Amino acid sequence: MKKFMNTADTMVTESVEGFVRAHAEFVVFGAERKCIRRRHLTPGKVAVISGGGAGHEPMHIGFVGRGMLDAACVGHIFTSPTPSQIIGAIEEADTGAGCLLVVKNYDGDVMNFEMAAEMVAARHRIEMVIVSDDIETARVGDGRGRRGVAGTLVVERILGAAAEQGMSLDRLKSLGEGLSPKIRSMGVALTGVTVPHTQRTTFSLSATEMEMGVGIHGEPGHSRKPFSAADTIVRYLCEAIAGDIASQPNAKALLFVNGLGGTPPAELYVAYDAARRFIENGGIQIERSLVGTYVTSLDMQGLSVTLALLSDEELALWDSPVATAALRWGC
Amino acid sequence: MKKFMNTADTMVTESVEGFVRAHAEFVVFGAERKCIRRRHLTPGKVAVISGGGAGHEPMHIGFVGRGMLDAACVGHIFTSPTPSQIIGAIEEADTGAGCLLVVKNYDGDVMNFEMAAEMVAARHRIEMVIVSDDIETARVGDGRGRRGVAGTLVVERILGAAAEQGMSLDRLKSLGEGLSPKIRSMGVALTGVTVPHTQRTTFSLSATEMEMGVGIHGEPGHSRKPFSAADTIVRYLCEAIAGDIASQPNAKALLFVNGLGGTPPAELYVAYDAARRFIENGGIQIERSLVGTYVTSLDMQGLSVTLALLSDEELALWDSPVATAALRWGC
Numbered sequence: 001m002k003k004f005m006n007t008a009d010t011m012v013t014e015s016v017e018g019f020v021r022a023h024a025e026f027v028v029f030g031a032e033r034k035c036i037r038r039r040h041l042t043p044g045k046v047a048v049i050s051g052g053g054a055g056h057e058p059m060h061i062g063f064v065g066r067g068m069l070d071a072a073c074v075g076h077i078f079t080s081p082t083p084s085q086i087i088g089a090i091e092e093a094d095t096g097a098g099c100l101l102v103v104k105n106y107d108g109d110v111m112n113f114e115m116a117a118e119m120v121a122a123r124h125r126i127e128m129v130i131v132s133d134d135i136e137t138a139r140v141g142d143g144r145g146r147r148g149v150a151g152t153l154v155v156e157r158i159l160g161a162a163a164e165q166g167m168s169l170d171r172l173k174s175l176g177e178g179l180s181p182k183i184r185s186m187g188v189a190l191t192g193v194t195v196p197h198t199q200r201t202t203f204s205l206s207a208t209e210m211e212m213g214v215g216i217h218g219e220p221g222h223s224r225k226p227f228s229a230a231d232t233i234v235r236y237l238c239e240a241i242a243g244d245i246a247s248q249p250n251a252k253a254l255l256f257v258n259g260l261g262g263t264p265p266a267e268l269y270v271a272y273d274a275a276r277r278f279i280e281n282g283g284i285q286i287e288r289s290l291v292g293t294y295v296t297s298l299d300m301q302g303l304s305v306t307l308a309l310l311s312d313e314e315l316a317l318w319d320s321p322v323a324t325a326a327l328r329w330g331c
Numbered sequence: 332m333k334k335f336m337n338t339a340d341t342m343v344t345e346s347v348e349g350f351v352r353a354h355a356e357f358v359v360f361g362a363e364r365k366c367i368r369r370r371h372l373t374p375g376k377v378a379v380i381s382g383g384g385a386g387h388e389p390m391h392i393g394f395v396g397r398g399m400l401d402a403a404c405v406g407h408i409f410t411s412p413t414p415s416q417i418i419g420a421i422e423e424a425d426t427g428a429g430c431l432l433v434v435k436n437y438d439g440d441v442m443n444f445e446m447a448a449e450m451v452a453a454r455h456r457i458e459m460v461i462v463s464d465d466i467e468t469a470r471v472g473d474g475r476g477r478r479g480v481a482g483t484l485v486v487e488r489i490l491g492a493a494a495e496q497g498m499s500l501d502r503l504k505s506l507g508e509g510l511s512p513k514i515r516s517m518g519v520a521l522t523g524v525t526v527p528h529t530q531r532t533t534f535s536l537s538a539t540e541m542e543m544g545v546g547i548h549g550e551p552g553h554s555r556k557p558f559s560a561a562d563t564i565v566r567y568l569c570e571a572i573a574g575d576i577a578s579q580p581n582a583k584a585l586l587f588v589n590g591l592g593g594t595p596p597a598e599l600y601v602a603y604d605a606a607r608r609f610i611e612n613g614g615i616q617i618e619r620s621l622v623g624t625y626v627t628s629l630d631m632q633g634l635s636v637t638l639a640l641l642s643d644e645e646l647a648l649w650d651s652p653v654a655t656a657a658l659r660w661g662c
Contacts (some may be wrong), residue, residue: 001538002521002522002538002541002558002632003598004561004564004565004594004598004599004601004602004634005560005561005598005601006560006561006562006601006605007560011597011601012597014561014600014601014604014605015597015598015600015601015604016600017604018600018601018602018603018604018605018607018622019600019603019622021603021604021607021620022600022603022607022620022621022622023620054597055597057595057596057597057600058596062596190333191333207332207333210333227333229336229337229338230335230336230337230345231337233335234335261595261596262593262594262595262630262632263335263593263630264388264592264593264624264627264629264630265388265389265393265592265624265627266342266343266346266385266386266388266627266629267334267335267336267346267630268335269345269346269347269349269350269353269388270335270336270337270342270345270346270349271335271349272349272352272353273345273346273348273349273352274337274345274349276349276352276353289352289353289354290353291349291350291353293595293596293624296595296596296597298595298597299593299594299595299598299632301333301593301630303335323660328659328660329654329659330662331661
């Protein structure tokens with residue numbers, strides 16, 4: 001295992017330290033470094049807060065800034081932040097209008113965010129939106145429901161934009177719950193991921209295999225298939241997504257091709273080119289696009305495709321100004 | 332070799348097609364697809380044009396847009412664009428104030444850009460700036476001089492910003508020549524790169540080796556060393572850079588940690604954290620930072636460190652609005 005790190009124990013803290021120093025115009029550490037928060041909070045605005053395990057960078061800390069998140073907590077690698085960290089973020093970011101917690105659907109994350117919310121319920125108004133865009137987990141049918149993966153970025157952007165425009169906590173919660181069934185993702189891996197502490201890959205693939213339906217924590221997917229051409233792989237992902245999302249003819253959508261950590265931009269654009277053809281052939285209008293490495297699984301070579309059906313109002317929120325380390329436009 | 336592609340022959344055209352479709356707000360194809368150009372050219376502004384082989388994405392096409400490049404040509408993988416492509420870009424982008432060609436210092440690139448410039452000299456005013464930031468090649472001493480690598484981004488941004496503000500062709504040329512000796516880069520690889528047509532890696536490294544001083548075309552570096560901690564690797568790069576750049580005490584600089592294609596963001600931030608400590612300990616003030624995957628060598632796992640000593644005027648140009656697929660702020 002060759003990674004740019006000093007020790008497995010210090011990797012996350014050094015990476016986050018580097019991030020905060022590189023992007024000091026947007027972010028600062030919260031008290032006791034329990035969270036990363038916006039350098040300039042907006043009094044009276046609902047605070048949008050997220051977090052999760054490390055190993056998914058730039059998510060979530062790269063989304064902290066104007067028009068997206070007010071604070072984010074980073075756990076150990078692939079491990080939820082603690083309730084104490086989440087409470088720290090709530091106390092830092094709540095300027096009086098309450099907090100919306102955006103949580104990926106994993107047992108540990110949901111439990112810790114709920115616990116934190118209960119512990120400060122007397123002092124803070126809190127609502128939660130659970131993101132569960134990964135179609136694969138529902139098919140596995142283990143009863144835990146869908147995982148939250150790259151679609152989390154879309155939820156955080158649109159809710160962050162709405163909060164910036166002054167939307168109330170109740171309306172944000174309702175907007176978030178309306179988004180959830182309209183966002184679907186699926187991933188494919190060409191390699192497993194190497195976890196720094198164990199120095200082992202979570203699963204191994206030969207030079208002629210790929211893993212369909214992977215999550216972002218090094219979990220294997222639902223099936224191993226022979227590696228094939230980009231069109232074949234991407235068609236598989238797009239057909240699975242299209243079969244799992246209720247779209248009207250000429251529905252408007254955001255198409256997001258996300259690199260899982262070790263996939264270069266040139267390959268992501270080949271996949272985007274294929275995905276766009278398949279999705280448009282299915283009668284969906286691609287109104288917005290995002291291609292890049294935003295929601296990773298350490299150094300995994302792989303990608304995910306996310307389709308988000310968005311209303312005109314939601315598209316306008318997507319377009320509104322955002323100024324974070326990883327997403328930036330309009331300001 | 333597992334890459335997201337259909338065939339080696341179509342990889343570049345499909346990738347560029349995907350890029351143009353994903354970023355249609357910024358770019359369009361030029362006539363006969365010889366170049367990618369800005370969707371909206373500014374009449375009377377000097378056109379800033381670049382290009383090079385494919386396999387370095389998002390450079391250069393990701394830098395086409397307001398405040399950076401007016402057009403860019405993409406050759407085959409690791410192969411210069413043809414004079415015909417470059418002439419196409421000049422004819423598309425020159426709105427009357429002349430063209431500045433920004434060329435990475437490789438024999439093929441320099442030859443083809445010079446040939447194109449000569450062929451249209453009767454109809455277009457053209458100047459050229461050669462970027463040669465890679466300290467490694469000078470040390471190898473093969474007489475070809477330094478290669479142009481990640482520092483090219485800095486040159487294109489600053490010259491593009493100055494052109495946007497109306498700077499004349501002669502002054503742009505002089506600004507570019509002044510930048511060149513102040514920008515230095517060095518790279519390290521943990522893997523070679525796999526070239527799609529040959530399906531072979533350009534060099535192989537064992538699990539305990541790394542290659543110091545690599546370029547961006549899969550060339551090996553000057554020495555193979557035992558793989559070691561991030562601090563050790565980054566100190567080596569920073570000391571080599573510091574020893575090769577003439578800096579005054581408290582000089583102001585941009586520090587740029589660039590991923591070579593297969594390195595995830597979390598590791599780039601660990602390297603940035605280390606590089607910042609070493610550079611600041613050397614008495615240089617880091618005024619601006621850039622961390623990400625901008626100048627790649629296909630799927631190479633590795634990174635480069637670039638240090639650019641910048642005047643207050645150059646820092647202001649860096650900060651001015653830019654709207655491209657890969658770099659975007661202030662608009």
